[in-house]
Each structure stands twice: as structure tokens, then as C-alpha cells.
Amino acid sequence: MTQRLQSAFAKGHPALVCFVTAGDPTPAATPAILDALVEGGADVIELGMPFTDPMADGPAIQRANLRSLAAGTRTADILQMAADFRARHPQVPLVLMGYANPMITRGPEWFAAEAAKAGVDGVICVDIPPEEDGELGPALRAAGISPIRLATPTTDAARLPAVLDGSSGFLYYVSVAGITGKQSAALASIEEAVTRIKQTATIPVAVGFGVRTPEQAGPIACVADGVVVGSALIDIIAEHGENAAGPVRELVTALAHAVHNARKVEA
Amino acid sequence: MNAPIPNSFRNQPDAQGHFGQFGGRYVAETLMPLILDLEAEYRKAKADPAFHAEFDDLLEHYVGRPSPLYFAPRLTEELGGAQVWFKRDELNHTGAHKINNCIGQILLAIRMGKTRIIAETGAGQHGVATATVCARFGLPCTIFMGATDVARQQPNVFRMKLLGAEVVPVTAGAATLKDAMNEALRDWVANVHNTFYIIGTAAGPHPYPELVRDFQSVIGKEARAQMLSRVGRLPDLLVAAIGGGSNAIGLFHPFLDDPSVKMMGVEAAGHGLDFAHAASLAGGRPGVLHGNKTYLLQDEDGQILEGHSISAGLDYPGIGPEHAWLKETGRVQYTSVTDTEALDGFQLLCRTEGIIPALEPAHAIAAVKKIAPTMDKDAIILANLCGRGDKDIFSVAEHLGVKL
Numbered sequence: 001m002t003q004r005l006q007s008a009f010a011k012g013h014p015a016l017v018c019f020v021t022a023g024d025p026t027p028a029a030t031p032a033i034l035d036a037l038v039e040g041g042a043d044v045i046e047l048g049m050p051f052t053d054p055m056a057d058g059p060a061i062q063r064a065n066l067r068s069l070a071a072g073t074r075t076a077d078i079l080q081m082a083a084d085f086r087a088r089h090p091q092v093p094l095v096l097m098g099y100a101n102p103m104i105t106r107g108p109e110w111f112a113a114e115a116a117k118a119g120v121d122g123v124i125c126v127d128i129p130p131e132e133d134g135e136l137g138p139a140l141r142a143a144g145i146s147p148i149r150l151a152t153p154t155t156d157a158a159r160l161p162a163v164l165d166g167s168s169g170f171l172y173y174v175s176v177a178g179i180t181g182k183q184s185a186a187l188a189s190i191e192e193a194v195t196r197i198k199q200t201a202t203i204p205v206a207v208g209f210g211v212r213t214p215e216q217a218g219p220i221a222c223v224a225d226g227v228v229v230g231s232a233l234i235d236i237i238a239e240h241g242e243n244a245a246g247p248v249r250e251l252v253t254a255l256a257h258a259v260h261n262a263r264k265v266e267a
Numbered sequence: 268m269n270a271p272i273p274n275s276f277r278n279q280p281d282a283q284g285h286f287g288q289f290g291g292r293y294v295a296e297t298l299m300p301l302i303l304d305l306e307a308e309y310r311k312a313k314a315d316p317a318f319h320a321e322f323d324d325l326l327e328h329y330v331g332r333p334s335p336l337y338f339a340p341r342l343t344e345e346l347g348g349a350q351v352w353f354k355r356d357e358l359n360h361t362g363a364h365k366i367n368n369c370i371g372q373i374l375l376a377i378r379m380g381k382t383r384i385i386a387e388t389g390a391g392q393h394g395v396a397t398a399t400v401c402a403r404f405g406l407p408c409t410i411f412m413g414a415t416d417v418a419r420q421q422p423n424v425f426r427m428k429l430l431g432a433e434v435v436p437v438t439a440g441a442a443t444l445k446d447a448m449n450e451a452l453r454d455w456v457a458n459v460h461n462t463f464y465i466i467g468t469a470a471g472p473h474p475y476p477e478l479v480r481d482f483q484s485v486i487g488k489e490a491r492a493q494m495l496s497r498v499g500r501l502p503d504l505l506v507a508a509i510g511g512g513s514n515a516i517g518l519f520h521p522f523l524d525d526p527s528v529k530m531m532g533v534e535a536a537g538h539g540l541d542f543a544h545a546a547s548l549a550g551g552r553p554g555v556l557h558g559n560k561t562y563l564l565q566d567e568d569g570q571i572l573e574g575h576s577i578s579a580g581l582d583y584p585g586i587g588p589e590h591a592w593l594k595e596t597g598r599v600q601y602t603s604v605t606d607t608e609a610l611d612g613f614q615l616l617c618r619t620e621g622i623i624p625a626l627e628p629a630h631a632i633a634a635v636k637k638i639a640p641t642m643d644k645d646a647i648i649l650a651n652l653c654g655r656g657d658k659d660i661f662s663v664a665e666h667l668g669v670k671l
Contacts, residue, residue, distance in 0.1 A: 051570065051571075052440065052570045052571040053440070053445065053446075053449050053556060053557075053571050054449075055295070055449045055452045055453060055557070056295045056297075056452075056453070056456065057453075058453070062439060066439075066440075069570065074568055075568045075569075099555075100293055100555040101554045101555045101556060101563070101565065101569040101570075101571070102568055102569040102570065103569075104554070104555065104569070105554055105565065105567070105568065105569030106567075106569075126295055127293045127294055127295055127555065127558070128293060129292060129293075129294060129295075129296055129299045131283065131291075131292050131299070132291050132292060132293055135291075135293075135555070135560075149296070150295070150296045151296060152295075152296045152297040153297075154296070154297050154298075154299075154300045154301065154459060155296060155299075155300065156300065159299075159300060163296065174296070174297065176457075177297050177456065177457060177459055177460075178297075178456055178457035179453045179456055179457060
């Protein structure tokens, strides 16, 4: 695991993880949006790699994928965005998130090497479960990049060790069995799941899917090591397009306040 | 380059669901436990004589199997070469081979205690077959269909609705089969607790390619026995059209270890391989989509390209993983025919044999038309007539410039 990812979860407060799709609405707009995430207080940045067939995503992120591809975003552009981000923000961890085919299409070693060169800290691949780890995991680990896996409400205790094996950085707990941006899980079920997972996991656990507001994020941050927000930011980008950086910064600032201070309230 | 020749071509996939480098289980974590459950249940069903008895009984009395094996005398005479025989799976209830698989999968769904069925459909044949078995067993059914296909396959949309299915038009992407499959996967992820996904072709995550092949293998098993009893020997060449490839693998699989039997899969070359087409093996390369690794039409970044074919049932940018493996081992030869050639094949069969084929097997007929004249007169070609053409007469009329 890279030092940057480790530090992000060792700041003495829960971490805010923010997701946006690279190249949405255009490749030129992404750097300012990424800067807005950092300025607002995001601790980890997830940069989504657009794919023509985002099977695990709801309408908001599907449309973000299509906007990005329609604007001509290529894999080379995304790697360049990552490298430029790394130059501007040497200490902020950056994770690429997406689907298998664009990641493996030139060979997993090529992708891992290019991502490492661009200063990427972790990779989340939605459709490579532990059973197919050989497709990408070994190449990432050899390049010093954390393969970050997803656990879901259907991941039972018997399966959890397999999910954790070979993953690092953090575990992304998908709080609802469903697609991104749709419904939200009850806090009690999140708390139960995170408590159960943390009995086995030695890496931080971040919770995402359906988290949209500071009011939702705060209570989750009381039980989890991190909170992931994606679709709510994508909605702002859909609404404001090229001028999204300001409104994105505003929401991230409010989210970061809620997440970072979640455990101080009663102290 | 070909992979090493295995001892048998009939013992794939391996325990992880791989056909050589193809196949596998590339799904979101939410689906993984369900896929593992499905595999365990399928292993049990496969070993359960009661499951086979119920499957066989439904195929005989509900679907109308065995389907006939038919020698086509006038087509044979017109082509002037090998004898042409057809496996008449277009005579099945619902008019295509799709029902064989749906019967098997709904029995699995019931075994697993699932109470809701979803499916994707392109031409609508699989949607109709799924809606049919859902009506037969009294289970609610939601069919995802690309909005483009909804528009060009209205008769099948109406059939599905008559059978009680909810048809959901999918507007994402090019609004065809691949987008319908994405939407079905999204629904499944959100409803794993009660929902069974009846995948229509021999593709998707393991164990789907295996179980769809097993259910469709009734085609090849019957044909093999019928051929031996009618002419006392095996055919020299099998021919079948390929979209995802379920009718082809169903015909081919029981013959794979008969070295004298050659096989040809026919992809849709659309407007031609240099233009818009749906020939994943001829024009694609290996990648991961919809839960499996296989040949895909894609750009250099791995973004999936839209397939094109006059046949909505072949209009898919991928292909079942077992076909990808059979291509690499060299056991099956794959070719392609264009929209225009398929239209010619369609009319040829109408005219010579009094059979209106679907546009999918019209691709197989077009390939037969090319190869039969090059073969000896005592050679035998067996082609799979996997669907009837009633559903296609409107689009054929349009392409022939006829106003109905």
C-alpha cells in the first residue's frame, strides 16, 4: 500500500472519499473539478474511468460515462489527468475506478505500469472479483498499486477473507445491493455490517453507494473509517457542466466538515 | 496461432468456468455469491434424475421435441453439391430454439426458490420464450429490450405482453441487445434476493455458458441420433448462425469429439467486415464484457463498439466464450455473411423448400449456399434452422422495398 493511502486514513478523523468521472463533461474540465475536491477537503480522490457499458452504475454515473466518452476522453487522457494531478497535489491519494476491459485491454502490466508512472495509488475494478484476481491483481501489486476491492451486503463472513486477500489501501463497503446513486441503506444495517467486517479486516473500511448529503455522511463516519460520495457530485457536474468546480467545492466542504468532525460532536 | 489440441473438446469449462483463457466470472461482488449459489444448484440438478425427467417431459409435450431432421431436396438440387439437411428447431413452440434453454433455467429458478424472472432480449425470441415459460409456471417476468429493437420487433413485443410479461424499453447506448443486457444486470444486482436472470445465450458469467449449452445440446444429441438412424452415418459438416452462439453450441457440442464432423459457425458481417457488422471473431479481439472474457468488438481503449446486423438476434458485439475457445483451438471454423447474402439465403429457402426462416438461420443458409457446391454429392451438410421467419417478414419487406 502506498504511504499516501495509509496517511489518508491516519489523520485522526474519518476520511472523505470523493468520486468523479474523468472527462465529464470534458477532459479540459476535470483538473479544476479535481482541485475543487482537494480544496473542499477530500482525503482520497477516486477518478472514474469512463466505459461504454457501466453495468454496476445507475443513471447519473451512466450519463457521466457517456458525456465523457462523447467528449472524446481516451485512456491516455485519463493517465495524463492523473499525472498532472500528482504534480499539483503530491500528497493526496488518487485511485482509478472503473471496469475491467479498458484496464486490461493493452495487458494488465501495461496498465499497472502507466498508472504507477502517473502516481496512482490504488485501483478499483468493479467487475474483477477475487475469483478473477489473476487478470489484474498481480500486475497492480508488482507495480506498488493497491487493488481495492468491494464488499457488499451479499458478501457473507465465509466469503469476506477471500475479498480481503490480496487487497490493500482500504475496503470499499457497498452499503446497498444495487447500483450507484439509487437508494440509501439504513444506518443500523451499515453499522452492523461495518462492525462485522472490521472483526476480520485489517485495512480501513470506507462506506459508499447512496451517500449524498452531509447529514447522511456524518453518522456513517461515526462507524466507518471513510465515507464515499459519488453520484451527488456527478449530479452537480451534470447541472453546471464546465462551471461545476465552484458548486462541487461547496458540497465537498460541507461533506468534509460533517465527516471529519463526526466523532467530535459528543466529545 | 492455435492452442494445443486437447484430448477432448467436450470437457470444458474448468472448475473456475474457464474455456481456455475465455469465460470466467467477471461480475460485481454483489452478484458473486449468487453466481456461486447458482453453480452449486446446477451441479445438484445435473445429478438429479428427477430434474432431467421434468426437463425431458416438458421438451416433449410442451415444446414439441424431438424436432424433425429434414432433407432439403430442391435446395440440394439447386446448389448442385452436398446434400443439405436441416434440424428443424423453428418448429418448436414459440418458433425458435430459445425455449429449450428457458425450460431448463426456469426449472432451476424454481429449485432455488426464486419468485421473479428477468431476461434480456434482442430480436424478441428469447423474450417471448422467457415470457412463455413464466406464464406456464406462473412467475412474474420483466423483459429488458433495447428501445431500437422494441421499434423493429413490434410483433414480439406484443406477444410478450400477451403472455403477461412487463417489457421495459432500454434507451441507453444504441438501445439494442447489449444495452438490454446491461439493464438486466443492473436490475439483478438490486434484486438478487428473489430474482433469477434467465440469460438467453451461451454467454455471461460462469455457469451460464455451460448450462445454456447443456440445455441447448438437446439439438445436437437429437440430430446425431436422427442422422445415424436415417442415413447410418454422421454428417460431414455442421453449419449454424452465431450471435451469442447458443443454437450453434447446442448443435456442435455433442459432435465435438467426432473428428470426421467439420463445423462452421456463421457470424453476421452486416454491411461487410470493413463496415458496420457484428462479427466478433472476425473483427474483434479478446476482452471482458457482461461477466465473461471473450472476443469483443472494441476500440483500442477497450470501449465496446456497437454491432450491426439486419438480424436483431445477431446484433451483439460479443460471442459465447466456448466459441472463442473453439476458434482458438481450430476445432470449429468461423465465417461470416453479409446482410445482403442473408436476405438471399432467406428467399432461397422460401422458394425452394417452402420454409420461411428467421434472419438468424438465413445467415447459415447463405453459408451453405456458398459451400455446398464445392462439396461432393454424397457429402452431408446439416444446418440448424434455429428459428422461423414470421417475426422478420416486416423488416425483410422493408429491405426488399416492398410496402405492406
